Amino acid sequence: MHLPADEAAPADSSGEAPAPAPAPVHEQHLPGLGTLRLRPLDADRDAPVVHGWVSEERAVFWGMTGLTVDEVREIYAHLAGLDTHHAYLAELDGAPVALLQTYEPAEDRVGTCYPVEPGDIGAHVLLAPASEGPARPGWSGALLGAFARYVLLGLDRRRVVVDPDVRNDRALARFARLGFEAGPVVTLPEVDLPDVYLPEKRAQLAFLRREVAFPG
Numbered sequence: 001m002h003l004p005a006d007e008a009a010p011a012d013s014s015g016e017a018p019a020p021a022p023a024p025v026h027e028q029h030l031p032g033l034g035t036l037r038l039r040p041l042d043a044d045r046d047a048p049v050v051h052g053w054v055s056e057e058r059a060v061f062w063g064m065t066g067l068t069v070d071e072v073r074e075i076y077a078h079l080a081g082l083d084t085h086h087a088y089l090a091e092l093d094g095a096p097v098a099l100l101q102t103y104e105p106a107e108d109r110v111g112t113c114y115p116v117e118p119g120d121i122g123a124h125v126l127l128a129p130a131s132e133g134p135a136r137p138g139w140s141g142a143l144l145g146a147f148a149r150y151v152l153l154g155l156d157r158r159r160v161v162v163d164p165d166v167r168n169d170r171a172l173a174r175f176a177r178l179g180f181e182a183g184p185v186v187t188l189p190e191v192d193l194p195d196v197y198l199p200e201k202r203a204q205l206a207f208l209r210r211e212v213a214f215p216g
Contacts, residue, residue, distance in 0.1 A: 021045060025088065026150040030142045034093040038100065038150055041087040043080055047073035049089075049096050053128055061165040062126055063198070078195045084108070090143065099126040100147050102155075109198070110163050113186035114205055119158030121151055125171075144178050145213075152210040159210065163188065163203040172204055179213055180206040 024037040041050070051072040054064035064072060079087050084107040090098040101124040105111045110122055125147065127140060151160050164171040166185055176182070183205035191198040 019045075026146070026154055028146045028149065030092075030146065033136065033139065033142060036097075036143070036146050037091050038088045038146075039091070041076055041080075041089045041099070043073050043076040046089055046096070047076065050076070050099060053099070053126060056129060058129070059126060061168045061171070062124075063201075075196075090147075097128045098143055098147075100124070100150075102151060105161055109188050109191055110161065110186075110203075110205070113188060113203075114161070114183060117159060120161055121155065121157040121159070122161050122163070123147065123151060124162070140174055141177060144174060148178065148208060148213050152208075152213055157210065160208050162206050162208075163201075164206075166202045166204045172206070175206050175208075178208065180208045181212075182206050 019042075022040040022042055024039040026036075026038040028036050030036050047069050051067070051069045053059055054062050054067070054072065057065070059065060064075070067075075076087055079085050079101075084104040086102050088100045088102075089096055090100060103122040103124075105114075105116045105120050105122045108122055125144065127143070148160065151157055161183075162171075162175055162180065163186075164175070185202065185204050188198075188201040188203050190200045
């Protein structure tokens with residue numbers, strides 16, 4: 001069971017109630033679906049939810065299957081300390097439904113694979129399992145549209161870049177339906193640092209300009 005963001009969480013083993021969830025950075029009503037709120041991910045509070053999602057076979061392209069809850073918590077605690085990469089939890093009427101990560105392409109390995117333009121921002125998206133999200137037609141499109149609104153309008157960016165694995169047909173199809181234009185297929189280099197390890201990845205770059213997503 002997932003606690004709604006505005007519902008008090010139970011006390012921890014020390015007897016003290018945990019800190020409240022971070023305030024949302026974006027709120028949007030999705031007709032026929034509910035109210036979507038996007039808030040910064042709290043590594044301590046949200047690690048069990050994210051761990052459940054990334055542990056499923058369907059999330060193999062996220063690259064975190066096989067990790068423990070503590071390892072997931074450590075990864076997102078590290079991410080929270082960066083100025084260039086950010087993680088957000090999306091909640092629909094209080095229930096977690098997706099993870100959004102944004103990053104500065106020039107400060108990420110993807111920036112070595114294409115000419116970064118001023119106003120670019122990168123994004124990764126992970127949807128909750130179908131059993132936890134609304135099983136309704138148009139749900140994923142509405143969610144991605146809300147993410148695009150936050151990233152392009154809320155953050156005042158000119159273009160968003162995504163880099164799904166070339167084998168991730170579902171993600172590629174979702175982005176294409178939203179208006180993303182396919183870019184080159186690239187090889188993202190391996191990253192092997194004390195706090196981060198990312199294996200080499202064959203990725204399909206795709207781009208969505210603000211004037212395409214929100215004309216006029």
